[in-house]
Amino acid sequence: DLMTFLSASPTPYxxxxxxxxxxxxxxxxxxxxxxxxxxxxxxxxxxxGGAIIAWYVPEGAAAHTPFRIVGAHTDSPNLRVKPRPDTGAHGWR
Known part of the structure; x- marks a missing residue:
């Protein structure tokens, strides 16, 4: 399941x-x-954009009910070519 997800997800989007x-x-x-x-x-x-935030409120939860936060990056590993590079050397951009 993880490999299927990764294969179908070449970019953060x-x-x-x-x-x-x-x-x-x-x-x-x-x-x-x-x-x-x-x-x-x-x-x-x-x-x-390339970000998602998801949460689940359990049945019967009150305003003071403790919660957990889990985070992950969707942008790594990722290689993007800058559309208009602003640097160059030896005639190459």
């Missing part, structure tokens, strides 16, 4: 799109970053 698809299949729903979020139970996620 692909990784985020694939993660969002998996979250949708698991019952998560997309919310807008600028909207007010309700505190009801269930999974939610926000997309912005």
């Amino acid at each position: 692909h990784a985020v799109a694939n993660a969002a698809e998996r979250l949708e299949k698991a019952g998560f729903r997309q919310v807008a970053e600028t909207d007010a979020w309700d505190g009801t139970s269930g999974g939610r996620y926000v997309l912005r």
Whole structure:
């Protein structure tokens, strides 16, 4: 499953799109970053460019319920060619 995900995700944007698809299949729903979020139970996620943030509110959770945060990078390993390089040497850019 991991290798399938990695093969289908050559860029951060692909990784985020694939993660969002998996979250949708698991019952998560997309919310807008600028909207007010309700505190009801269930999974939610926000997309912005090559980034995704997802969370799950368990049934019966209160405002003071402890939570855990896990983070990962979708941009490594990744090689991108700069579209307009601003450096050069010996006539090469």
